[in-house]
Amino acid sequence: MAPVGKGENDVKIMEAQGTGGSDKTVMAPPSKASRSHSEAERKRRQRINGHLATLRTLLPSASRMDKAALLGEVVRHVRELRCKADDMTVGVLVPSECDEVGVEEGRDNFIGDEAATSRVKASVCCADRPGLMGDLGRAVRSARARAVRAEMATVGGRMRSVVEVEMVEVTGDQGKADGRLGRLELQSSLRTVLFNRDGVGILAENYKRPRLSSRQ
DNA sequence: CCAACAGACGCTATATGGTT
DNA sequence: AACCATATAGCGTCTGTTGG
Numbered sequence: 001m002a003p004v005g006k007g008e009n010d011v012k013i014m015e016a017q018g019t020g021g022s023d024k025t026v027m028a029p030p031s032k033a034s035r036s037h038s039e040a041e042r043k044r045r046q047r048i049n050g051h052l053a054t055l056r057t058l059l060p061s062a063s064r065m066d067k068a069a070l071l072g073e074v075v076r077h078v079r080e081l082r083c084k085a086d087d088m089t090v091g092v093l094v095p096s097e098c099d100e101v102g103v104e105e106g107r108d109n110f111i112g113d114e115a116a117t118s119r120v121k122a123s124v125c126c127a128d129r130p131g132l133m134g135d136l137g138r139a140v141r142s143a144r145a146r147a148v149r150a151e152m153a154t155v156g157g158r159m160r161s162v163v164e165v166e167m168v169e170v171t172g173d174q175g176k177a178d179g180r181l182g183r184l185e186l187q188s189s190l191r192t193v194l195f196n197r198d199g200v201g202i203l204a205e206n207y208k209r210p211r212l213s214s215r216q
Numbered sequence: 217c218c219a220a221c222a223g224a225c226g227c228t229a230t231a232t233g234g235t236t
Numbered sequence: 237a238a239c240c241a242t243a244t245a246g247c248g249t250c251t252g253t254t255g256g
Contacts (some may be wrong), residue, residue: 034247036222036245038220038246038247041224041246041247042244066242067242
């Protein structure tokens with residue numbers, strides 16, 4: 001089913017026929033470069049169509065769709081799968097793809113009417129590595145906090161740890177202000193653990209997609 | 217630095233199958 | 237039969253890579 005017309009032999013060479021001579025159009029054989037270019041282009045299309053065919057096998061409902069509809073269906077399907085995956089991991093300790101640090105307020109412990117200590121839940125997600133837990137422990141202590149409970153999960157070289165820490169001496173208005181400062185300090189210390197390792201840590205909120213070439 | 221090359225992409229012409 | 241949407245194929249051009 002090779003279309004003809006603007007095909008590979010459609011090279012016109014105008015030959016001068018001298019005075020009063022008419023133009024003569026002859027078909028020149030395709031050059032070696034032209035043949036290889038066409039061949040490369042054919043292979044490229046085969047690759048594209050091969051992958052599209054694979055997508056059709058993965059989405060049986062897409063067997064009678066054209067290419068544009070197929071791609072649209074694939075996009076919809078991937079989004080649906082992502083939502084399902086998110087739903088399944090709600091409340092479950094599973095590392096994500098982004099490096100992140102979270103610190104959320106917990107409950108206070110009271111002595112009489114005064115809060116004496118404050119519980120804080122700190123979570124860290126990053127690539128797992130030797131010594132990481134030790135670094136996190138030091139980060140907690142450097143924020144004048146004490147870890148009282150910790151959970152950790154690793155999946156595929158990624159790690160998520162949720163540590164419940166106790167911030168000390170939270171009493172009165174000044175204590176509450178100190179508590180806020182303490183949480184910020186803790187967050188900062190934990191971020192340092194992520195960033196100070198060869199400078200490769202990427203926090204979710206700071207993540208920028210790599211620049212692509214202008215020809216996209 | 218530059219030429220040669222490969223890969224990607226847009227454009228155009230043509231083929232094909234479905235619909236009116 | 238005419239028309240339309242889609243697929244296919246080749247070519248021109250641009251861009252990134254590589255070797256001299």
